[in-house]
Amino acid sequence: MIHKVIDRLEELxxxxxxxxxxxxxxxxxxxxSPEKWSKKEILGHLIDSATNNHQRFLRAxxxxxxxxxxxxxxxVEKSNYQNIDKQHLIDFWTNYNKHLVHIIKSINVENLKNKCKTKDRSDLTIEFLICDYIEHLEHHLEQIIPQKKMKIQKAELTDNEILTQITKKSKAYWGFSEEVLTEWEHLLIVSKKYIEENQVYKLIVENEPIGYYSYFTTDEKSVKLDNLFLxxxxxxxxxxxxxxxxFLNEVRNIGINRITLDSEPNTEKFxxxxxxxxxxxxxxxxxDRFLPIMELKLDEEKNVS
Incomplete structure (x- = not known):
């Protein structure tokens, strides 16, 4: 997994x-507006993120x-990024991330499990922090340079085959054997009946479905997130x-205050x-493979930066 992250950072x-x-x-x-960051300040924030994660990757x-x-x-405010030369910021961001690639490549595999604390979070592994750094980076780059035209909308009954393919390909991504995937075949099928009976939303990028999530109610104030695949x-x-x-906005809007899900071990940190x-x-x-049962109470949720 870490090699894919390095490849993506080098690509960016x-x-x-x-x-x-x-x-x-x-x-x-x-x-x-005065309280909103400019594109220049967003890039400055990404430099700040690189600075702090540099420390995390090393000190942990x-x-x-x-x-x-x-x-x-x-x-961002005290760095006064708004009044720095644009090309200086671009060069600084570029060179700092080249240095982070070098740092990440130099981390011994066993050290990837070492942990670091952030303000509102318990111990997080270096491996998780590296992956989270890239995800955070891409989120903000999208604000500076919109990359894709995307929308989320209710799935239609005729989407069942493409959603099934997304499910199977997403499962295979995590390295399960052909034997296991074949055994799970019946569990990975998204039927028209399933779409009809559950809340299913698809993510469309450049007019193509690339992922989806689905959920169902368990009681008046609770839902279960049943699937989330890309x-x-x-x-x-x-x-x-x-x-x-x-998904979280959707369930908040209907008055839900509790969500449960059955996670894969490799998506628990997500x-x-x-x-x-x-x-x-x-x-x-x-x-001997155990799946976490997870819960979120919406009035107690926290965000990671």
Missing amino acids: IEIIPPKLTEINELNFSFKS QFENSPTIWYDQNNW LPQYIGKGFGKVLMEH YNKFGFFKIGQFESSIK
Whole structure:
């Protein structure tokens, strides 16, 4: 997984600076309101993020779970990014991320499990922080340079086959054997009946469905998030966050205050980021492989920055 993250960061370092350079100074410095960041300030915030994660990636290797966080609004304000030369910021961001690639490549595999604390979070592994850094980076780059035309809308009955393919490909991404995937075949099918009986929303990018989520009510104030899947090429690029934020807004709007889900072990930390906590577990069809049962109470949720 970490190799894919490194590859993605190197790709961004290659393709993003020319696109930033193309933005004229007026657009780059424009603020829609005094409290909103300009594109220039968003890029400055990404430099601040790189600075703080640089410390996390290094210090967690030799300190015992150091606490490292930053007040992002004050960092942007006191750095006065709005009045710095645009090309200086672009070059600084580019070179800092090249250095982070070097740092990440130099981390011993066993040290990826070392932990670090942030302001509102319990111990997080270096591996998680690296993945989260890239997701946060892409989220803000999308604000500076909109990359994709996307929308989320209710799935139609005729979407069942494409949603089934998304489910199967997403499961395969996590390295399950062909034997296991074949055994799970009946569980990975999204039928027309399923779409009709549950709340199913698809994420469309450039007119193509690339992911979806589904949920159903368990009582008047509770729902269960049943599925959340993306095509492999979109995993780890911020689209999971897009789906989760849409889902959370959707259930808030209908007065829901409790959400449960059965997570895969490899996605548990993704849900942690939205305030879900493990409340139990059960054994899957694979012997000695346990799936976390997770819960979020909406009035207690926390966000990770």
